[in-house]
Amino acid sequence: MMEHKLILDKVSKTFVDGEKRVSVIEDMTLKVNEGEFVAVVGPSGSGKSTFLSLAGALLAPTSGRTFVGGHELSQLSESGLNRIRLEKLGFVFQSSNLIPYLTVIDQLILVSELSGKEREDAKSKAKKMIKRLGLSHRINHYPEQLSGGERQRVAIARAWMNDPELILADEPTASLDSERGKEVVQMLADEVKLRGKAAVMVTHDQRMLDLCDRILYMEDGRFVKEKNQMNEAH
Template identity: 70%
Template sequence: MKQSKLMLDQVSKEFGDGDTSVKVLDCISLDIKSGEFVAVVGPSGSGKSTFLSIAGALLSPTQGRIWMGDHEVTKLSAKKMNQLRLSHIGFVFQSSNLIPYLTVRDQLLLIAKLAGQQGQEPKQRADHLLERLGLSHRKNHYPESLSGGERQRVAIARAWMNDPELILADEPTASLDSERGRTVVQMLADEVKLRQKAAVMVTHDKRMLDLCDRIVYIEDGKLSEQPQPILL
């Protein structure tokens, strides 16, 4: 039986107080196993970004429980939650969010440094990831000299730097054309399968849904499984 990488149990999120409060997520439950690549789709304002922030331990739920592997996230202190993010989660954002004054290689090494890793091993891992993603020849370049597809590949390498169990991707193809976008999502899907990790991708891009194992749909803060690709 495959291990759960991310489990949400009756998770709700409200913003505001009293009569002015707004429920953005309403009793969401979801179990994502090792080796699964899950797409989350839905209209604007449906709660997708809030869902991803809660799944990534960037926001705390108003109610409900969350597990990452054997860790119950909702019981952790702020310090331990930060450590969990560094060691268990990799983020890929809509824009690559690279630091302009760091080279490609240093973007990755910064993640290792934040996690307290030192010595040659992080450098070797960074070089290995860049080679796998076809970026070895760009490792000493700065973000401004990279194409959009190259920047997103660097973002993926950075997300994998600490060998996380879970990747969370927020509209990773939004700034890319169809071919580059598909290449980026295929890389995520391949890594999930190869290393039995898990990934969740929030997307509006229906052209990428066939690369995912499951599609879940959020509307008005409620989640449902969708047996067929959704036309957005």
């Protein structure tokens, strides 16, 4: 049976601005399956970043329920939510957000150590991830010594370090040229299929959409259209 890695069940998010209530996400329902790579596109201000924050357990919904890897987020304590973020979720941001004073391998080891893994085990896994992403020759380099594409590959390796159920990527190709951007998104797509995980990518980059299984179009806090690439491919 296909496992749902992410479920949003009638989720809404409202912010209070002075005396005004601003609805950013409205009655959103979504299921992302194991092995599925989903793109979310839409104009600025449509709610894409808020959607990602809800999916990533960084924001609590005003109403509705969010499930990650089978866990309902509203039922968890703050320490439980932190555990979900560390063990079930991987984040890839617009800029790679690498720590400037850590080498490539230490960026990856830190993630595992934060979740209580032994350093030697983390080091062995980090080396494998770095090799898989073609960065072995950069293993002891610092972020300033890497190209933009290399930094994003390190960010992807870091996101996979704790074997998360779900990767959330926020404009991961924004600072990359077309070739490097394609390379980075292809890596995300390959890892999702290879490991039976799932990924959701918010993007403005139309050139990357053919690598995704499903495209969701967002306006005013809602999904207004869906394109299923897998069905069209058959």
